[in-house]
Amino acid sequence: MKKILCVALIALASVPALGQSNTVTEYTASNGVTYRIDDNIPLGRGSGPTGKFAHVTVGGWAVSTNADANMIGAAYAGTNVKLKRINVYTNKRRGFTKTTFIVGGGNITNYNLDIEAAIAVCEVTPCKAPENAADSATKTPAPASSPADELAKYKQLLDSGAITQEEYDAQKKKILGL
Numbered sequence: 001m002k003k004i005l006c007v008a009l010i011a012l013a014s015v016p017a018l019g020q021s022n023t024v025t026e027y028t029a030s031n032g033v034t035y036r037i038d039d040n041i042p043l044g045r046g047s048g049p050t051g052k053f054a055h056v057t058v059g060g061w062a063v064s065t066n067a068d069a070n071m072i073g074a075a076y077a078g079t080n081v082k083l084k085r086i087n088v089y090t091n092k093r094r095g096f097t098k099t100t101f102i103v104g105g106g107n108i109t110n111y112n113l114d115i116e117a118a119i120a121v122c123e124v125t126p127c128k129a130p131e132n133a134a135d136s137a138t139k140t141p142a143p144a145s146s147p148a149d150e151l152a153k154y155k156q157l158l159d160s161g162a163i164t165q166e167e168y169d170a171q172k173k174k175i176l177g178l
Contacts, residue, residue, distance in 0.1 A: 022088045027099055031119045031126050040080040041103060041113070047121035050074060054167065055118035056081070059102065060110045067164075072111060081105050081113065098161050117162035120153075150175045 028034045035041065048054035051074030057063075058070045081103035089098045101113040118124040151172060158168040172178075 020090045020092075022090070024086045024088055027086050027088070027101075027115070029099075029115050029119055031124070031128055033126065035083055035086070035101070035115070037083055037086070039083045041083055041101070042080050042125045043076050043078065044122040044125040044127055045077045046071070046074050047123055051077065053118075053123050055114040055121065055123050055162075056103070057112050058109060059112040062109045067166075072105070076105065079105070081111065084110065096160055114162060116160075117157060120157065120162070147175050 026034055026036045043053070043056065045051065046053040046056075048071050049068065052068070052071035053073075053076060054071055056072050056076070057067075058072065064070050082105075083101055083103055085102040087100045087102065089100065091097075099115055101115050103111050103113050105111055113124070115124065119127050121127070154163065154168050154171045154175075157163045158165065163171075
């Protein structure tokens with residue numbers, strides 16, 4: 001009976017939490033860039049504590065149970081990582097798709113890059129869709145967002161699976177001054 005239970009638990013643990021996974025050779029992101037295997041991806045600045053990268057994390061054999069320890073350090077700002085694999089996770093039941101890149105940083109460790117979340121907080125550059133240079137000269141600056149707008153943005157990232165509940169709660173406290 002114990003063997004059957006162990007086998008069942010192992011089988012359940014091996015099912016991807018996000019649903020079906022597919023590997024693709026290219027992906028066009030929300031910033032307008034089409035990423036392909038072997039491309040170099042420029043990193044911007046880390047959005048996590050002390051400038052660490054919240055959406056570029058240690059993967060593979062080096063992963064830790066401590067989420068903060070998995071974030072790559074601020075020293076990676078302004079460097080490139082090499083795209084090794086593109087994974088697209090689809091969960092039809094929950095109605096979302098998430099794309100994760102496996103990237104290398106010039107050492108033996110692979111990193112997981114949540115591309116859309118990284119673009120949203122400028123951990124990857126460019127971090128927004130390119131604008132026409134002529135149009136940008138005539139545009140007025142965007143008004144500052146309200147706390148409600150900021151909360152809605154982070155709620156959307158939480159609902160899409162781009163950030164964790166803990167990250168959302170921390171941002172909510174920061175925005176509301178709690």
